Amino acid sequence: MQFLLRRLVFYLVALWAAISLNFLIPRLMPGDPVLLLVARLQGQVDPRAIAALRLQFGLNANSSMWSQYVNYLSNLLHGDLGTSIAYFPSSVAEVIGLGLKWTMILVGVSAILSFFIGTLLGTIAAWRRGSWFDTTLSPLLTFFSAIPYFWLALIVLYILGFLLKWFPLTGAYSLDLEPGFSGPFILSAIYHAILPAATIVISSMAGWMLGMRNAMLTTLAEDYVLMAQAKGLSERRVMITYAARNAILPNITGFALSLGFVVGGALLTEIVFSYPGLGYILLQAVQSDDFPLMQGIFLMIAIAVLGANFLADVCYVVLDPRVRQER
Amino acid sequence: MNFWQRRTGASVLMLLVVVSMLLAGCDTGSSGTGSKYGGSVTIVPAPNGVFTRNFNPFLANSSRTGTQGMIYETLLMFNRMNGNSQPWLASSYSVAKDATSITFHLRQGVKWTDGQPFTSDDVVYTLKLMQKYPALDGNSLWSTIQSVSNPDASTVTVAFKQPAVTMLWYLGGQTYIVPEHIWKNISDPSTDANPNPVGTGPFALKSFDPQLYVLGKNAHYWQPGKPYVDELRYPAYNSNTSADLLLSQGQVDWTGLYTPNINKTFVQLDPTHNHYWFPPSDVVMLYLNTAKAPFNQLAVRQALSAAIDRQKISQVAENNYDPVASPTGLVLPADQKYLNAAYANSTFSVDAAKATSLLEKAGYKKGANGMFVGQDGKPLAFKINVVAGWTDWLTASQIMASDFKAIGIDATVNVATFNDYISALAQGDFDTAISWTSPGPTPYFLYNSMLNSTNTAAIGQKATSNWERWNDKATDTLLNQYVSSTDEATQQQALAGLQKIMVEQLPSIPLMYGPTWYEYNTSHFVGWPDQSNPYASPAPYNAPDAELVALTIHQP
Numbered sequence: 001m002q003f004l005l006r007r008l009v010f011y012l013v014a015l016w017a018a019i020s021l022n023f024l025i026p027r028l029m030p031g032d033p034v035l036l037l038v039a040r041l042q043g044q045v046d047p048r049a050i051a052a053l054r055l056q057f058g059l060n061a062n063s064s065m066w067s068q069y070v071n072y073l074s075n076l077l078h079g080d081l082g083t084s085i086a087y088f089p090s091s092v093a094e095v096i097g098l099g100l101k102w103t104m105i106l107v108g109v110s111a112i113l114s115f116f117i118g119t120l121l122g123t124i125a126a127w128r129r130g131s132w133f134d135t136t137l138s139p140l141l142t143f144f145s146a147i148p149y150f151w152l153a154l155i156v157l158y159i160l161g162f163l164l165k166w167f168p169l170t171g172a173y174s175l176d177l178e179p180g181f182s183g184p185f186i187l188s189a190i191y192h193a194i195l196p197a198a199t200i201v202i203s204s205m206a207g208w209m210l211g212m213r214n215a216m217l218t219t220l221a222e223d224y225v226l227m228a229q230a231k232g233l234s235e236r237r238v239m240i241t242y243a244a245r246n247a248i249l250p251n252i253t254g255f256a257l258s259l260g261f262v263v264g265g266a267l268l269t270e271i272v273f274s275y276p277g278l279g280y281i282l283l284q285a286v287q288s289d290d291f292p293l294m295q296g297i298f299l300m301i302a303i304a305v306l307g308a309n310f311l312a313d314v315c316y317v318v319l320d321p322r323v324r325q326e327r
Numbered sequence: 328m329n330f331w332q333r334r335t336g337a338s339v340l341m342l343l344v345v346v347s348m349l350l351a352g353c354d355t356g357s358s359g360t361g362s363k364y365g366g367s368v369t370i371v372p373a374p375n376g377v378f379t380r381n382f383n384p385f386l387a388n389s390s391r392t393g394t395q396g397m398i399y400e401t402l403l404m405f406n407r408m409n410g411n412s413q414p415w416l417a418s419s420y421s422v423a424k425d426a427t428s429i430t431f432h433l434r435q436g437v438k439w440t441d442g443q444p445f446t447s448d449d450v451v452y453t454l455k456l457m458q459k460y461p462a463l464d465g466n467s468l469w470s471t472i473q474s475v476s477n478p479d480a481s482t483v484t485v486a487f488k489q490p491a492v493t494m495l496w497y498l499g500g501q502t503y504i505v506p507e508h509i510w511k512n513i514s515d516p517s518t519d520a521n522p523n524p525v526g527t528g529p530f531a532l533k534s535f536d537p538q539l540y541v542l543g544k545n546a547h548y549w550q551p552g553k554p555y556v557d558e559l560r561y562p563a564y565n566s567n568t569s570a571d572l573l574l575s576q577g578q579v580d581w582t583g584l585y586t587p588n589i590n591k592t593f594v595q596l597d598p599t600h601n602h603y604w605f606p607p608s609d610v611v612m613l614y615l616n617t618a619k620a621p622f623n624q625l626a627v628r629q630a631l632s633a634a635i636d637r638q639k640i641s642q643v644a645e646n647n648y649d650p651v652a653s654p655t656g657l658v659l660p661a662d663q664k665y666l667n668a669a670y671a672n673s674t675f676s677v678d679a680a681k682a683t684s685l686l687e688k689a690g691y692k693k694g695a696n697g698m699f700v701g702q703d704g705k706p707l708a709f710k711i712n713v714v715a716g717w718t719d720w721l722t723a724s725q726i727m728a729s730d731f732k733a734i735g736i737d738a739t740v741n742v743a744t745f746n747d748y749i750s751a752l753a754q755g756d757f758d759t760a761i762s763w764t765s766p767g768p769t770p771y772f773l774y775n776s777m778l779n780s781t782n783t784a785a786i787g788q789k790a791t792s793n794w795e796r797w798n799d800k801a802t803d804t805l806l807n808q809y810v811s812s813t814d815e816a817t818q819q820q821a822l823a824g825l826q827k828i829m830v831e832q833l834p835s836i837p838l839m840y841g842p843t844w845y846e847y848n849t850s851h852f853v854g855w856p857d858q859s860n861p862y863a864s865p866a867p868y869n870a871p872d873a874e875l876v877a878l879t880i881h882q883p
Contacts, residue, residue: 050791052465053388088389089518090379098377098537162572169576170569175539175562235820274569276538280376289746 003323007313011306018302023072026291027065074296081299082292086284092296095281100300101173103265103277106193110200111262115255117201118208123244126210128215138210144207153199153272160195167195170274196273201267204258208251215247222246249320256312260305264297339689363881366851367541367558370583371570372868375563377537382524384503385456385463385516387870390482392561396871397542398526401430403449403499404875408606408661408861410768412495414447416504416527417483426490426813429498433481437549439506440531447477452507454485454498464515466497490811492818493775496768500871513759523862527877529554531763538563555881556852567766575601580851581876583866588648593846600850605858606863607661607840609766610652610773611720613727615759618786618796621707622759626689627712628833630682631759634730637675641839653838655826655830656777661861662770667823670830676838701737708737709758714748720761723838727761752794755786763841765792771809771818774825778802778834797834843869854880 034053053137073084097196121141125134144152159168173179174188219225220243228242265279285293316323340490349362372392381390384399388817402417414420417431435444436772454475457464473486476562485498506525513519524532528552533543542559562579564570571586573579575596586593586603594601613630615622622628653659655670691707699707713724731738738759743751751757765776776782776792776828780803783793790796802825809821828834847855856865863875 051467052462083518084391087379087381088386089383089520090381095377095379098379098638157572162576169572170564171538173561174537175536175560179536179538271566272568273567274563276377276563280565 004313004317011310015302015306018306019073019076019299020069021024022295022298022302023069026289026294027068050145074239076299081296084285084293085290086288087290092292095293096278096296096300099265099276099278099281100263103263103279106172106196106268106269106275106277107200107262107266108259110197111192111204111258113245114201114204115208115251115258118205118253119212119244119248121205122209122212123216123239123247126213126220126247127239127243129213129217134213138213141206141209143206144202147203149203150268150272152203153196153269156195157272168192172276174238192275196266196269196275200269201280208254211251211254212247215250216243219243219247245319249316252312252315252319253309256308256315257305259311261301262298262310263300263304331337351638356799364555364557365648366882367560367851368556368581368877368880369560369562369579370867371562371564371574371579371584371872372662372866373583374566374570376565378535378540378563379520379537380522380535380540380562381520382532383516383519383521384505384524384526385465387465390521391540392868392870393542393873394524394870396528396663396874397530397559397877398524398528398532399503399505400526400528400874401500401503401871402433403495404871405500406862406875407608407766407768407864407869407872408856409664410661411422412500414766416450417499420499422492422495422813424813426487426492426811428484428486430482431486431494431499431750433483434549435481437527438547439509439525439527440545440547441506441509441525443506443508445504445527447483448480449504449507450483451477452510453502456505456510456516457502458470460515460567463506464544466501466761468494468497468502478778479562492813493767493771493810496772500768503871517569528874530559533558550781550878553878556877559877567622574846574848577848577850580848581855582846582866584846585844586846589646589648589846595846597850600848601846602849602855602857603846605648605842605844606858606861606865607650607658608843608866609650609764609841610656610658611723611761611763611838611841612795612835613759613835613838614757614762614795616757616786616795617834618755621701621709624689625832626685627707627739628836629690630685631684631731631736632675632833632836633678633685634734635675635727635836635838636730636738637838638677640723640726644719644726645839646719648842649839652839654772654830654837656764656829656837657770657826658766658773658840665770665819665822667826669823670826673830679734686734686736693735694862698737699736706737707735708739710739710741712741712743712748712751712757712760714745715742722759753789753791754792755784755788755794755796760794761838762794770822771806774822775806775810778825778828779806795835799828799832799834800833802828802843849883851882852880853883 034050051320084092084095085088087095121137125137127132157169161167166278168174168191172189172192173185174192177185177188179185225238225242263278265277265282267279267283269275270277270280282297284290285297333493338768342733346558358662378391381391382394382398384394386393400416402415403412403420404415405412409747414434414840415511416434416437418431418434420432423429431450433445433447433450439445454468454472458469461469468856471489471491473488475483475485477483485494487494504527509525510516527549529545529548530542533541539560539562543689544554544557548554570579570582570584574582577597577600584695589603611635613631613635615628617623621864641647641649641651651674653670654673654675655667657666659666686699686707690702694700694706701707711724711728713720721740721742727740728740748760752760752762766773778797778799779793780798782791783796783798784790805824805828809818843866849855856863862879864872865876867873
C-alpha cells in the first residue's frame with residue numbers, strides 16, 4: 001500500500017508539472033493566431049477583418065503571464081478548458097468531445113488488440129524458438145512495422161478500398177445513416193473501422209511481439225522454469241503462468257504508456273482514412289495557434305499517461321510479489 | 328481451433344461486406360430521371376476535421392460553409408469574374424453623387440424561412456448589430472459608416488463619413504442580413520454559434536452531424552422555381568486524398584481542392600464527366616522591402632523583374648495551373664475591362680542583358696567573382712522568404728534565385744515556418760518574399776490593400792497588408808480618387824494611373840496568378856460555371872458566389 005501511496009504523490013507532482021508546462025510552452029511559441037488565420041486564407045479574408053477577429057477571440061487583453069496562469073489554474077479546477085479559436089465559438093471541451101469517442105474506440109481497441117496479439121505471438125514464438133512459426137513470423141512482422149505507416153495505410157486503402165471496393169474509403173460510418181445506437185449504425189461503424197484498425201494493429205504488433213519474445217527467452221533460461229518442467233506441469237501452464245507472467249512486466253509498462261497516448265489520437269490514420277479523432281483536431285489547433293485547444297488536448301494526454309502508468313503500477317503489485325514485499 | 332477461428336473471422340467479414348452492400352443499395356442515387364428538379368449535391372469545399380454546429384454568418388472563418396449565401400443572403404450578388412453585380416435582397420440601389428451615401432430599395436415579398444417577412448428593419452438591425460459588437464464587423468464597416476436609416480419598410484440609406492464607393496461591395500456584396508426577430512433574443516451574438524439558422528436563402532439546415540451536415544431546399548424561396556436541387560450535402564474529410572478518391576469515383580459533385588497532376592488523376596478517369604477550371608483569383612507577387620536598400624532603387628526592382636523567367640515558374644513550379652501574371656497587377660481575364668489601353672499587349676519577358684545594364688547604370692559593378700558589388704563596396708545579396716512545405720512557391724523561389732545568380736546577384740532562398748514567415752512580412756523584417764494579394768470585385772481592392780500607405784507601417788511595426796511598405800503620395804491620391812467618385816470614367820482614370828505605377832515603378836513584382844480551385848462532376852448535375860460561362864466565381868468556399876452556382880445547377 002505504501003508503495004502505491006508513494007507513487008500517487010509522485011503522480012500528483014508530475015501532473016502539476018505537466019499542467020504548468022502545458023500552460024507555458026504554447027506561449028513561448030512565436031505567432032499570432034489572427035495573422036495566421038488571415039494569412040492561411042491567402043487573400044480570402046479582407047485585411048479589414050483583422051480588428052474584428054482580435055475582438056472575437058478576446059486577444060486584446062494585455063494581462064500578465066502570472067495572472068493568466070492563476071486564471072488558467074482556477075478555470076481548470078472548475079473544469080473550464082476555455083474557448084477554442086480554430087472552432088470558435090465552441091468550447092474546448094465540446095471540440096474534444098467530438099473527437100474523443102472515435103479516438104478512444106478506434107485507437108484504444110487497436111492498441112489493446114495489438115498488445116494482446118503481439119504478446120501472445122511473442123510468447124509462442126519464444127516457446128517454440130527456432131520453429132518455422134518463429135523464423136517466419138518475426139521477420140515478417142518486423143517487415144510490416146518497418147514500412148512507413150502512412151504508406152502502408154495508403155496502399156491498403158488504395159487496394160482494398162479503391163480498387164477492390166471491399167471497404168469504404170472514408171469516414172467512421174455511412175453518412176446515409178442516422179447516428180445512434182441502432183443495429184445498422186453500429187455495423188456500419190465497425191465496418192468503417194476495420195481498415196484503419198487493421199493497419200494500426202499490423203504496424204504496431206511487431207514491437208510487442210519482439211519485446212515479449214526477447215523477455216521470454218531470458219525467462220525461459222531461469223531455474224524456476226526448468227523446475228516447473230521437472231515437476232511435470234503441463235506445457236501450457238509452464239509457458240503462461242511461469243514464463244510469460246514474469247516476462248510480461250516490461251511490456252506492461254510499455255502498454256501503459258501507449259494506452260496513455262491513445263487519447264492523442266492517431267493523426268496519420270485519421271488523415272489517410274478521413275477518420276474523425278483527436279489527432280486531426282490537435283493538428284488544426286497547432287496550425288492555427290489555438291492555445292486553449294492545444295492545452296486541453298495536452299492536458300488530456302498528460303492525465304491519461306499518468307493514469308495509465310498508475311494502473312501499470314497497480315498491475316505490478318498484482319503480478320510481481322517482490323514489489324509487494326519491498327519495505 | 329485455428330481453422331474455426333479463421334472461419335468465423337472470414338464469415339464476420341463476409342457479413343459486413345454483405346451488410347454494406349445492402350446499405351449501399353439503399354442509396355437512392357441521384358442520376359437523372361428526366362426531371363430538371365431534385366437530386367442531392369455532395370460538396371467538399373476544403374479538407375476539414377469534424378464539424379461544429381456553427382451557423383453564425385458573422386463568424387466567417389469558423390462557421391460552416393454555406394452559412395453565408397446558401398442560408399443568409401446579401402443585398403446584392405457580385406460576380407467576381409467580371410465585377411458586375413445583380414439585384415438580390417435589394418431590387419435596386421443608388422449611390423449619392425458625392426459617394427457619401429448608398430440607398431438600397433429592398434425586394435418585396437421576401438420571407439424568412441420561419442414565415443416572417445423580410446423588411447428594412449432587419450437590414451438596419453444587422454448593421455447596428457455590427458456597430459454594437461465590433462467583433463462582428465468583419466469588414467470594419469463602421470470605420471466608414473456615419474449613420475443608418477430606414478425611411479420606410481423597403482428602403483435603407485447608409486451614410487458615410489467620407490466618400491466611399493467601395494462600400495457598395497462591403498455593404499451590398501459581403502454583408503449577410505439576419506432576422507431581427509430572432510437575433511434580438513441572442514444574448515451575445517459575437518460568441519453565439521447560432522445552431523438553428525433562419526435565413527432568406529435558397530437552403531435551410533436540414534440535419535447536422537459532426538461528420539455531415541445537409542442543407543435542404545427552401546420551398547418558399549423568393550426566386551420562383553429555384554433552386555433546382557433538393558439538398559446540399561457537406562461531408563467532413565480530413566485530407567485532399569480521400570476527397571480526391573471520392574471525386575474520381577463520382578461520389579462527390581463539387582470541390583475546391585488542390586489536386587496535383589489533375590489531368591491524370593482526375594480528368595482522364597472519366598473525361599466526359601470529370602472537369603476542372605482554375606480561373607485566376609489573385610496575383611502572386613515577389614514583395615520587395617521598398618523601405619530599405621537596395622529595393623528602394625527603381626533600377627534594382629526593374630532589373631530583378633527582368634531577370635525572372637516566369638514562364639519556367641509557371642511550368643515547373645505550378646503544373647501550368649497558374650499562368651504568368653500581367654505587369655499591371657490586374658487579374659486577367661476577370662479585370663479585362665479595366666485594363667489600361669496602353670498595356671493591352673504588355674507581357675513580361677526575360678531579358679538578362681537589360682537587367683545587367685540596368686544594374687550597371689545604377690552604379691553596381693561586377694566583382695572578381697562575377698557578382699555585383701554596390702558603390703558602398705557591399706555585394707548585392709538578399710534572401711527570398713518562403714514557407715516551408717509550400718512546395719510550389721519553394722520551387723518558384725529557387726528558380727528566381729538561380730535567375731538572379733545568373734546575372735550576378737547573390738540571392739538565396741530562406742525557408743521559414745509559416746509563423747516566422749508571416750511575422751517577418753508584417754514586421755518588415757525581410758528582404759524579399761513570395762506572397763499573395765487580396766483581390767475584390769474590381770482591381771481597386773487589390774491595389775488598395777497592397778499599395779495604400781494606410782495599410783503599411785514603419786519597419787518593426789505590424790503592417791496589415793502593404794508588406795512591401797510602398798509609401799507614395801501619387802498612389803494614395805489615385806486610390807482616393809477612385810473611392811470618392813461615382814463616375815466610372817474618373818474611376819477608370821484612377822485605375823489606369825495605378826496600373827501605370829505598377830508597370831513603371833514596380834512597387835512589387837507580379838509573378839503568376841493564384842488559382843481558384845474548382846473541380847466538378849457532371850454525371851449528376853449540369854449547369855456549372857466554366858470558362859465559356861463564367862457566371863460566378865466557381866469555388867464552393869467563395870461566399871456568396873457559391874449560392875449562385877447552387878441556384879443554377881440542375882439534373883441533366
